[in-house]
Amino acid sequence: MAVEEAAARLLAQSSEVTAGRRTEVPAYGDTQRTSAPVRDSSAPQERAPRAWRVAGVLLPVAFLLVVEVLVRAQVLPDNLVPAPSEIAQALWQLGGATLLKHIVQSTARVAAGFACGALLAVVVGAAMGLSRRLDALLDPSFQALRAIPSLAWVPVLLLWMGIDEAPKITLVAIGAFFPVHLSVLSGVRNVDRKLVELGTVYRLSSWRLFVRILLPAALPHIFTGLRTGLAVSWMFVVAAELIAATRGLGYLLSDGRETGRPDIVFGAIILLGLLGKLTDSAMKTLEAHVLAWRDTSVEGVRT
Amino acid sequence: MMAASLTSTAREPRPYAPLVDIDIRVKHYGERPILDSLRLTIAPGEIVALLGPSGCGKSTLLRIAAGLDRDYAGTVSYNGEVQRGPSPLAGVIFQEPRLLPWLRVADNVCFPQRARGDALDRARSLLEEVGLRDEDGALWPKHLSGGMAQRVAIARGLFTQPQLLLLDEPFSAVDAMTRMRLQDLLLAIVDAHRTAALVVTHDIDEALHLADRIVLLEPAGGARTRPASRIFEVGGARPRRREDMGHSVLRRILLEGLETLVR
Numbered sequence: 001m002a003v004e005e006a007a008a009r010l011l012a013q014s015s016e017v018t019a020g021r022r023t024e025v026p027a028y029g030d031t032q033r034t035s036a037p038v039r040d041s042s043a044p045q046e047r048a049p050r051a052w053r054v055a056g057v058l059l060p061v062a063f064l065l066v067v068e069v070l071v072r073a074q075v076l077p078d079n080l081v082p083a084p085s086e087i088a089q090a091l092w093q094l095g096g097a098t099l100l101k102h103i104v105q106s107t108a109r110v111a112a113g114f115a116c117g118a119l120l121a122v123v124v125g126a127a128m129g130l131s132r133r134l135d136a137l138l139d140p141s142f143q144a145l146r147a148i149p150s151l152a153w154v155p156v157l158l159l160w161m162g163i164d165e166a167p168k169i170t171l172v173a174i175g176a177f178f179p180v181h182l183s184v185l186s187g188v189r190n191v192d193r194k195l196v197e198l199g200t201v202y203r204l205s206s207w208r209l210f211v212r213i214l215l216p217a218a219l220p221h222i223f224t225g226l227r228t229g230l231a232v233s234w235m236f237v238v239a240a241e242l243i244a245a246t247r248g249l250g251y252l253l254s255d256g257r258e259t260g261r262p263d264i265v266f267g268a269i270i271l272l273g274l275l276g277k278l279t280d281s282a283m284k285t286l287e288a289h290v291l292a293w294r295d296t297s298v299e300g301v302r303t
Numbered sequence: 304m305m306a307a308s309l310t311s312t313a314r315e316p317r318p319y320a321p322l323v324d325i326d327i328r329v330k331h332y333g334e335r336p337i338l339d340s341l342r343l344t345i346a347p348g349e350i351v352a353l354l355g356p357s358g359c360g361k362s363t364l365l366r367i368a369a370g371l372d373r374d375y376a377g378t379v380s381y382n383g384e385v386q387r388g389p390s391p392l393a394g395v396i397f398q399e400p401r402l403l404p405w406l407r408v409a410d411n412v413c414f415p416q417r418a419r420g421d422a423l424d425r426a427r428s429l430l431e432e433v434g435l436r437d438e439d440g441a442l443w444p445k446h447l448s449g450g451m452a453q454r455v456a457i458a459r460g461l462f463t464q465p466q467l468l469l470l471d472e473p474f475s476a477v478d479a480m481t482r483m484r485l486q487d488l489l490l491a492i493v494d495a496h497r498t499a500a501l502v503v504t505h506d507i508d509e510a511l512h513l514a515d516r517i518v519l520l521e522p523a524g525g526a527r528t529r530p531a532s533r534i535f536e537v538g539g540a541r542p543r544r545r546e547d548m549g550h551s552v553l554r555r556i557l558l559e560g561l562e563t564l565v566r
Contacts, residue, residue: 194401200371201395202415202463203388212414216405293405295445 082263087270090263099271105247106237107275109165113172114233118226121177125184129218130210135185146178150239158244168240175236176229183225187218220294223287230283234276249275320383322347322392322499323467325368327377330360337363338375341532343518345467345499350490350541352510353503354557355520356564361503362471364520368501369395369469381467394465394498398472400452402444402459409440412458429458432495433488450481457488461496468493468500474509483545486512490541507557511550512543519560533560 048056064084070076071083078086091099128135153174157167191214199209241250249268256264321344330338337360345351353361366372368379370389381390389395402411412426430440433454444452453473460468470489474482486509493500504510510517517535535553 194397194399195403197371198401198403198414201369201389203391213403216403219405293407293443293445295404 080262082266087263087267090261091267091271094264102247102249102252103271103275106241106249106272107279109168109172109237109240109248110230110233110279112165113169113237114176114230116169117173117176117233118180118229120173121180121225121229122184122222125181126188126210126215129185129188130206130214142178142181146182150175150236154239154243163244168237168245171240172233172236175232179228179232180222180225183221183223183228184218187221187225188214190221191217220291223283223291227280227283227287230279231276234272234279238272321345322349322382323368323501324378324380324383325364326379327364327367327375329377330363330367330372330375332360332363337522338367341520343532345501347466348493348497348499349516350493350500350502350514352514352517353501353520354505354507354510354517354561356522356561357505359520359522359564361505361520365469365471365501365503369393371395390467391463392466394460394463394468396453396456396460396468396470396473398475400444400447400449400456402447402452402455404444406444407440408435408442408444408447408455411444411455412440412462414459415463426458426462429461430455432461432492433458449477450485453477453485454488457485457492461492461498464496466498468498470500470502472503472505475505482509489513494541507554507561510557511537511554512545513541515541517553517557519557519564521564 067076067081068084071078071081082090124138128138150171153171154167157170161167161170195213195217196209199213204212237248238250238253241248242254245251249272253265253268253272256262256268323345325341325343327338327341329336329340341364343351343364353364355361363372367375367377370379370386370393373387378385379390380386381392402408403414406414409423409426409430412429413422416422427437427440431437435451435454435458439447439451444455447455453476457473468489473489474485477485489500489502490513492498500513502510502513504513514537517537519533519535521532535557537550537553
């Protein structure tokens, strides 16, 4: 009996909790609010438990610690793998101002190149997404251009634009262009026909159809492309800075290699990883903000 | 079959000017004719239900009336003027709500226009009319239940002040209780806004509860000797009581009619 009573009390409590959670959503007599409980259950799937997220951040730190111990114990040769503490020291010796100069320079090139490339990609991708003829005309050329490796562009751009900022920014823009272009194209193509039909019902002009239905519907696709494009931008900026640069993390990398300083090389690599991660997080935050309306897959299965 | 002729009326010109006149000579679906020699007129304020077995072309007929399907031989006229493409006089409500997920509920209602002051005010009053609360206007569509989302779709359908509502199995995706409430909501709205409505349905009881006239649509093609559609007048003024048994004869005739068509 006691067990049954306890179970009943527990049930009552849990139903109170559920009811409490649902208060934010008004209850209607004729409607079943399936989304509220579903949203509750989906929450842990959208965001992993806090402990695991903290562990995810600590994992690379732990890795560096292990490397440190292995190098100190002379399991790993320190002429091939410098100890993380040595890397930190090397970066420290470069001085905050010098380091910041390199970081700012690379970030500025990524920002400028990514902005130009992504903007152009949205325009061209949308045009090709809307017009089958334009797509048929341009698609083979873009496929071929996309297949060209980043380093192949470097001599051409140096030849055309000199050794200024222009060729570097252009190279980054080329890198950012293709992933974004592809995502815009497929995003616009894959818009639900039923939503497009809604535009027909309300007799929207093609421009308004694009702005009010196609573009917002394609946004989830486009953001995926933007994030890929940003990652590629960091790759391409290093390619640009490896050759003919006096500043930037790519320059730091090649300078470290030429002067036989693996600690500097690894330092530059770690900084590139950090910056890539930070800019991607920023993009992800923007995405979450802009796409707040998006129905997650878990909510999508409700009947 | 003979009993049907007692209640079905012959197709004859109506004494009033129809709001919409749908005259389809033939509509093909690929090679197969799906609608042929079909004429349907709807008077202002009238509710017509399109009933028929699945695949008989009910939804196609509605899409033609909505101007979404232009690939047919025939004409659709609104107030005597031939209309190709969507008419501003018609509001369309689909089987699924088709709300734009990136617009909040109130913005979805005034989607036909830009969401500015006046339009938003109108959207809010329409939301209230379909039974939503003011704060629901700020929700994302993903937070709505199926019934609520369909109410929003009805509000959006009314936003352009249409003279005719075209509804394609509007309540088939919601549970029975919600369906009844939505049916009554539709009746109230048709009265309040003085619109006509064409409702595609496969539910005889829904047709009997809502419609002034029921059009039983027969699949086209084959060696058919009967006309493409039979029209039944449903007696009794709206709103009708659900427990009304007066329609039982008509219900049986419709059911028999549907069964012969399916066979």
